[in-house]
Amino acid sequence: MRYPAVAIGAAGLVAWPWAAPPYFVFLASLVVVNAIVAIGLNLLSGYTNQLSFGHAGFLAVGAYTAAIVATRWPGVPVVVALLTAALGAALVGLLLGVPCLRLEGLYLAMATLAFGFVVVEAIVNLEWLTRGNDGLRVPTARLGPWALATDTARYYLAVLVGAAMVWAALNLVRTRTGRALLAIRESEIAAQASGVHLAKYKTLAFVISALYTGVAGGLFAFVVGFLSPDAFDVFLSVDFVAMIIVGGLGSVPGSVAGAAVLTVLNDSLAGFQNYRPLLFGALLIASMLFMPGGIASAVRRLKGG
Amino acid sequence: MLSVDDLSITFGGLTALRGFTVDVAEREILALIGPNGAGKSTVFNIVTGLYRPSSGRVTFRGRDLLALPPHAIARCGIARTFQNTEVFRRLTVLDNVLIGRHTHLSAGALRGALGLPTVAREEAAARDAARALLARLGLEDAAGLEAGSLPLGLQKRLELARALAAEPRLLLLDEPAGGLNPTETQALMEVIVRLRDAHGLTIVLVEHDMELVMGISDRIAVLNDGRKIADGKPREIAAAPVVIEAYLGGEDD
Numbered sequence: 342m343r344y345p346a347v348a349i350g351a352a353g354l355v356a357w358p359w360a361a362p363p364y365f366v367f368l369a370s371l372v373v374v375n376a377i378v379a380i381g382l383n384l385l386s387g388y389t390n391q392l393s394f395g396h397a398g399f400l401a402v403g404a405y406t407a408a409i410v411a412t413r414w415p416g417v418p419v420v421v422a423l424l425t426a427a428l429g430a431a432l433v434g435l436l437l438g439v440p441c442l443r444l445e446g447l448y449l450a451m452a453t454l455a456f457g458f459v460v461v462e463a464i465v466n467l468e469w470l471t472r473g474n475d476g477l478r479v480p481t482a483r484l485g486p487w488a489l490a491t492d493t494a495r496y497y498l499a500v501l502v503g504a505a506m507v508w509a510a511l512n513l514v515r516t517r518t519g520r521a522l523l524a525i526r527e528s529e530i531a532a533q534a535s536g537v538h539l540a541k542y543k544t545l546a547f548v549i550s551a552l553y554t555g556v557a558g559g560l561f562a563f564v565v566g567f568l569s570p571d572a573f574d575v576f577l578s579v580d581f582v583a584m585i586i587v588g589g590l591g592s593v594p595g596s597v598a599g600a601a602v603l604t605v606l607n608d609s610l611a612g613f614q615n616y617r618p619l620l621f622g623a624l625l626i627a628s629m630l631f632m633p634g635g636i637a638s639a640v641r642r643l644k645g646g
Numbered sequence: 647m648l649s650v651d652d653l654s655i656t657f658g659g660l661t662a663l664r665g666f667t668v669d670v671a672e673r674e675i676l677a678l679i680g681p682n683g684a685g686k687s688t689v690f691n692i693v694t695g696l697y698r699p700s701s702g703r704v705t706f707r708g709r710d711l712l713a714l715p716p717h718a719i720a721r722c723g724i725a726r727t728f729q730n731t732e733v734f735r736r737l738t739v740l741d742n743v744l745i746g747r748h749t750h751l752s753a754g755a756l757r758g759a760l761g762l763p764t765v766a767r768e769e770a771a772a773r774d775a776a777r778a779l780l781a782r783l784g785l786e787d788a789a790g791l792e793a794g795s796l797p798l799g800l801q802k803r804l805e806l807a808r809a810l811a812a813e814p815r816l817l818l819l820d821e822p823a824g825g826l827n828p829t830e831t832q833a834l835m836e837v838i839v840r841l842r843d844a845h846g847l848t849i850v851l852v853e854h855d856m857e858l859v860m861g862i863s864d865r866i867a868v869l870n871d872g873r874k875i876a877d878g879k880p881r882e883i884a885a886a887p888v889v890i891e892a893y894l895g896g897e898d899d
Contacts, residue, residue, distance in 0.1 A: 509759040516758035516769055517751045520737075524745045527734035534694055534732075535812065536720035536749035545755060591736075 354500050358493040366492045370564045372604045373496075373503040374557045379584040379596035380510045381553025386582070387590035388514065389546040390526040392446065395437075395453030396581045398460035399551045401573035403430045403558020405464065405471055408479040408568055419482040419489065419498065423559040430555020431548050438547025442540050457578050464570040476569035479562045495564050502560060506553060510593045513549075522546055523591070580607065583621070587628045589637025598636040647672045647848055648816055653692060653702035654872075662688045663699070664872040670816070675842055675849045677859045679883075680869035681892065686852040687729055689869075690818050694726055695719045706816065721749050725814035727805040729821045729852070735794030739785060742793050742804055743776040746811030776811060783807045783837070798825045810841070817841070819851040823858050831855055835862050860884065868892065 358366045378396060385391050403426035410422045437456055444452050464471045471477055482489040482498065489495050513519050521542045524532035533539055562568055580603060588599020606624070610617040632639050648670040655663045663685045670676050678686045691697045693704055695716035704711040711719055734742050751772055753765040780786045783803050788796060793804055802822060809817060823831045839862050841847045853859050859866060859880070866883040868876040870892040876883055883889055
């Protein structure tokens with residue numbers, strides 16, 4: 342039952358660029374980018390119950406790191422640029438996660454919100470590195486002899502990386518580390534009594550979450566081809582939170598579903614700029630009222646009968 | 647094995663323990679009894695590192711527990727259950743028990759994420775062990791259910807299973823019979839004695855159910871108002887005038 346579904350999904354992903362017009366290939370790449378962010382955010386918020394309204398900040402760190410690496414060292418393999426983006430964001434996640442250990446709930450949300458603002462301000466002001474408000478052109482991603490110069494090539498890159506990230510996340514949440522994160526969410530005192538090191542795992546959740554978002558940021562840079570600080574504002578962070586709420590807190594497939602729904606919705610509402618927040622808010626409220634566990638638990642209920 | 651020496655603790659001016667001392671020998675079943683608010687659970691919370699006493703010492707097999715954080719105390723071989731059950735409500739019964747095995751598994755985040763064969767083997771073995779444990783406690787049919795959906799009696803049993811999954815040397819049970827009917831309590835007594843006999847566990851329990859306390863304890867320590875007022879074999883305790891007085895005085899609880 343499981344393998345055929347995975348095979349059909351994989352075939353669909355491979356065939357997509359032949360079936361869809363170029364713009365939808367680009368849009369699908371954005372879905373993948375957002376799905377990776379949503380998984381990362383879900384590991385932090387949905388699994389470990391640490392709210393973050395600053396993930397656009399991690400995305401920006403990853404995106405600018407990848408773009409700067411690719412600019413400074415022309416011809417650098419895209420894998421290296423993405424790895425650097427991942428490690429850069431993970432390091433920032435560690436630096437943010439340790440002081441945030443003392444914060445919970447609303448206070449943590451405020452601290453991460455502030456982090457998002459700090460990153461945008463840093464990008465604006467570090468002009469020698471980021472070209473500030475002028476924006477930064479991202480060189481074409483290269484993989485050995487190939488230049489990934491088309492939407493289709495970049496789409497396949499995103500899908501490959503995304504598939505690896507989904508696979509790793511599914512492994513992670515099913516093993517010891519994932520269970521430790523869930524235990525912290527459910528009861529900190531019982532988790533500790535079972536030998537779970539709270540500070541270690543809460544920090545680890547921050548680092549892994551930032552690492553995921555950093556990878557997504559690197560992909561975002563190559564997919565979009567141009568970075569400017571206004572792309573990473575607080576509304577993007579809120580979008581990410583909306584993705585995991587609509588998709589389902591504490592679910593990897595739910596993260597992907599939520600990212601897909603909100604990315605496509607955001608895109609189709611682009612023509613109605615003034616009504617976008619209204620429709621968006623209405624959808625979020627409706628989703629929380631009628632589908633409290635998100636898409637993931639709605640599917641689980643349908644399957645369970 | 648466990649040595650609690652001259653513990654005192656105050657909460658915002660309220661003294662919960664005053665110079666409480668007790669020693670627990672290997673393979674002993676010790677009951678802490680006393681009226682509500684006497685400080686019984688506070689002893690557990692200090693031993694497991696949740697509270698810091700204002701004075702006193704706690705050592706376990708020669709190690710100073712007051713210097714250790716809660717998760718490190720768990721690693722020393724101390725497991726517990728909670729007065730108001732603390733199961734991981736939205737996780738499955740099986741996952742609850744697997745978290746109990748946390749300290750016995752080795753896979754870190756990276757090895758886990760990469761799904762290495764060694765991790766898969768470790769997981770499979772842990773699942774088998776967890777299922778066997780659930781079967782021993784009569785929870786095998788509940789393995790896939792959400793822990794929060796179980797009736798209280800089963801949640802208590804699950805908490806016991808989770809604590810046992812850690813393969814502790816010392817087990818602290820906080821009101822294990824709370825909310826159980828007489829038949830369930832009888833079954834629980836047998837389980838506790840069997841655990842001691844088969845695994846050489848040392849058990850400290852806080853309990854109000856006198857039948858259980860008198861039936862299985864090797865020794866009983868009586869707390870009243872943060873002080874130990876008696877300590878001895880069940881027969882001695884049942885006859886001690888100070889105990890009778892404390893219980894008559896505290897009957898309103």
